[in-house]
Amino acid sequence: MLRIDCLRAIYLDLEKCLVVTIMGALPAELQSLGHRPNFFYLQHAMGLASSTGLGLALCLPQQKIAVLDGDGSLLMNLGSLSTLARYKPKNLVHIVFDNESLLSVGGFPTATSTGTDLEGIARAAGIPQTCTVRTVDNFAAAARRAISGEGLQTIVAKVEATGPKAFVTDLGLLENRFQFRRHIQSLAAKSH
Amino acid sequence: MPVSLENSKLIYRALKACGIRLLSALPETWLVHLIQIAEDDPQMTLVRLAKEEEGVGLSAGAHFAGVKSAMLMQNHGFLAAINGIVSFAHLYKIPLLMLISYRGAFGERDPWQTQGGNVTEPLLRAMNIPYSFLEASSYVEKRIAQAHTLAESSLQPVALLLTRDLMWEE
Numbered sequence: 001m002l003r004i005d006c007l008r009a010i011y012l013d014l015e016k017c018l019v020v021t022i023m024g025a026l027p028a029e030l031q032s033l034g035h036r037p038n039f040f041y042l043q044h045a046m047g048l049a050s051s052t053g054l055g056l057a058l059c060l061p062q063q064k065i066a067v068l069d070g071d072g073s074l075l076m077n078l079g080s081l082s083t084l085a086r087y088k089p090k091n092l093v094h095i096v097f098d099n100e101s102l103l104s105v106g107g108f109p110t111a112t113s114t115g116t117d118l119e120g121i122a123r124a125a126g127i128p129q130t131c132t133v134r135t136v137d138n139f140a141a142a143a144r145r146a147i148s149g150e151g152l153q154t155i156v157a158k159v160e161a162t163g164p165k166a167f168v169t170d171l172g173l174l175e176n177r178f179q180f181r182r183h184i185q186s187l188a189a190k191s192h
Numbered sequence: 193m194p195v196s197l198e199n200s201k202l203i204y205r206a207l208k209a210c211g212i213r214l215l216s217a218l219p220e221t222w223l224v225h226l227i228q229i230a231e232d233d234p235q236m237t238l239v240r241l242a243k244e245e246e247g248v249g250l251s252a253g254a255h256f257a258g259v260k261s262a263m264l265m266q267n268h269g270f271l272a273a274i275n276g277i278v279s280f281a282h283l284y285k286i287p288l289l290m291l292i293s294y295r296g297a298f299g300e301r302d303p304w305q306t307q308g309g310n311v312t313e314p315l316l317r318a319m320n321i322p323y324s325f326l327e328a329s330s331y332v333e334k335r336i337a338q339a340h341t342l343a344e345s346s347l348q349p350v351a352l353l354l355t356r357d358l359m360w361e362e
Binding site for chain 2: 052080174
């Protein structure tokens with residue numbers, strides 16, 4: 001299963017969400033499908049995408065939040081799973097693309113390549129709903145159910161360790177950040 | 193426990209007066225009253241963290257959502273949060289109001305706190321983080337408001353060091 005096929009399969013569903021991604025191949029692939037103002041790409045601070053999603057979810061309880069995480073990033077902040085589970089925001093979907101590799105720095109294998117089970121860790125941390133998917137159809141079905149449904153969920157998607165050749169896009173980090181915040185302000189203005 | 197309840201209340205009132213509605217925290221002795229007051233306040237979203245660096249993400253998410261936040265941590269927690277501060281808050285211009293208990297400074301009896309005390313201010317200076325001290329109750333409210341104002345106008349992390357003289361009664 002390729003991550004970009006997964007992203008393509010749920011691209012339209014992500015329109016309803018505020019999306020926070022990790023750095024590297026994932027945001028480059030998502031931007032290749034088309035950047036949207038509701039996408040924020042955390043291009044460093046590995047591990048904090050899920051913490052950022054939690055902040056958004058707690059402050060905007062009526063808004064669905066989708067965190068697009070990775071195995072390398074999540075392994076740097078496993079405690080985040082216990083914090084997510086502690087507060088169980090109903091409006092947060094946590095998707096982990098697990099390619100068993102630190103792909104962006106040359107493909108060094110992560111601990112998931114030697115048996116660490118991120119879904120098992122998420123479940124044991126207290127995330128109420130978890131699953132592992134290995135086909136695009138199963139991924140799309142699980143992600144759509146989670147986005148349209150209610151309840152904190154971690155979906156681990158096992159994908160191949162391949163990605164785009166280049167990770168730098170023409171979207172500036174600060175441009176992305178200010179656009180994302182303005183987008184959220186415009187949503188708030190519409191709902192009032 | 194000789195942690196000052198009165199000054200903890202003073203700090204908390206000052207945070208509320210700034211419009212802070214989300215507080216991330218990891219317990220340490222000097223912060224127990226502050227965390228308990230936040231826990232008992234239905235207007236405050238208290239997020240108890242596993243590690244202080246998570247608080248940078250929490251505050252960034254709150255900022256994007258238009259909610260004002262602050263971080264409560266010990267100086268060793270500040271050390272644990274440094275990568276997040278640099279590669280998120282600095283890189284993306286995120287305002288952070290960091291209240292850091294200044295352990296390991298003059299009067300410290302716990303040997304395990306002393307190294308962190310030595311490096312706290314040099315690190316804040318090296319990271320170009322504006323910082324000041326909360327030492328006396330007379331100016332707590334004003335200085336917290338000023339720190340918050342600077343964080344919001346400069347879109348960067350600002351630190352207040354909570355000192356033994358303010359937090360500890362003996």
